[in-house]
Amino acid sequence: EAQVTQNPRYLITVTGKKLTVTCSQNMNHEYMSWYRQDPGLGLRQIYYSMNVEVTDKGDVPEGYKVSRKEKRNFPLILESPSPNQTSLYFCASSSGGMGETQYFGPGTRLLVL
Amino acid sequence: AQTVTQSQPEMSVQEAETVTLSCTYDTSESNYYLFWYKQPPSRQMILVIRQEAYKQQNATENRFSVNFQKAAKSFSLKISDSQLGDTAMYFCAFMKPLPNFGNEKLTFGTGTRLTIIP
Numbered sequence: 001e002a003q004v005t006q007n008p009r010y011l012i013t014v015t016g017k018k019l020t021v022t023c024s025q026n027m028n029h030e031y032m033s034w035y036r037q038d039p040g041l042g043l044r045q046i047y048y049s050m051n052v053e054v055t056d057k058g059d060v061p062e063g064y065k066v067s068r069k070e071k072r073n074f075p076l077i078l079e080s081p082s083p084n085q086t087s088l089y090f091c092a093s094s095s096g097g098m099g100e101t102q103y104f105g106p107g108t109r110l111l112v113l
Numbered sequence: 114a115q116t117v118t119q120s121q122p123e124m125s126v127q128e129a130e131t132v133t134l135s136c137t138y139d140t141s142e143s144n145y146y147l148f149w150y151k152q153p154p155s156r157q158m159i160l161v162i163r164q165e166a167y168k169q170q171n172a173t174e175n176r177f178s179v180n181f182q183k184a185a186k187s188f189s190l191k192i193s194d195s196q197l198g199d200t201a202m203y204f205c206a207f208m209k210p211l212p213n214f215g216n217e218k219l220t221f222g223t224g225t226r227l228t229i230i231p
Contacts, residue, residue: 033218042117042204042221043158058218090158092219098210099146099165102219104158 002027004105006091012111013081021076021108023091029103030096032074036060037088037107046089049074050096081112115140115207119222126195127230133180134190134225136205143167146208147181147188148219153201161203164188192227200229 004025013019025032033048035058045058049068063085065077074093078085088109092102116139126132138147149161164172164181171179176193192199203226206219 035219035221040223042223043206043219044221045218048218088156092158099163099208101148101160101163103160104150107156107158109156 002103004091004093004103006089006105006108008108009106010109012113014113015082016080019078019081019110021078021089021091021110023074023076023105024072025074025091025093025103026072027093027095027103028071029093030071031100031102032068032091032093033058033102034064034066034074034076035090035092037090043090046076081110083112086110086112115142115145115209115220117205117207117220117222119203119205119225121225122223123226123228125228125230128195128197130195131191131193132195132227134192134203134205134227136188136190136222138186138188138205138207140186140207140209142209144210146210147179148206148208149177149179149188149190150204150206150221151199151201152204152224153198158204162190195229197229197231200227202226 007022034046035043037043047066049055091105094100094102118137145166147164151159180189202224204224205222
């Protein structure tokens with residue numbers, strides 16, 4: 001089954017404790033992206049990757065890091081989480097063709113205390 | 114920068130009725146793509162419908178159709194014969210393709226929470 005998976009699905013942590021949210025897709029997609037969803041703001045892009053070793057900032061990259069060492073994986077790293085990073089996070093992927101649909105993972109709900 | 118506006122934070126309609134969700138966007142581009150995504154209580158983001166700006170014909174997917182008015186920069190979603198399973202948050206999204214690569218980020222509206230009443 002074609003899918004985007006994220007782990008963990010739910011996470012409660014404390015300020016300053018480094019964490020990683022994993023994202024994996026099995027569709028051989030070139031393009032992957034991270035979004036965060038906050039009430040009243042919709043979804044906003046954090047980082048994206050056009051291919052292995054190629055990443056770039058989205059609209060709200062502060063406080064986040066990413067890496068793309070393999071085509072299928074695109075982890076999101078919070079080096080020192082803060083309460084304002086409490087949010088619902090989505091990973092998405094697409095084939096990268098012009099206007100191609102992005103397929104979303106199930107989301108990761110993060111609470112930073 | 115592109116912006117997407119959904120002016121209806123919440124809507125409700127009786128089961129089997131038709132409902133229209135509005136979306137407007139602002140762009141100077143001539144070639145772009147528009148999407149409606151559905152987010153049910155499970156929080157999963159599900160593609161409902163996709164529209165290519167250079168196509169005059171409005172996209173349809175079963176009970177879902179759009180009214181795309183390019184000059185007015187309007188992209189409304191019509192749900193016919195609404196069902197209880199249509200209860201969800203609906204997001205309108207805009208994508209401007211990059212010339213050399215193909216894909217750029219989705220710019221989302223703030224969403225419309227739709228409730229179907231039995």
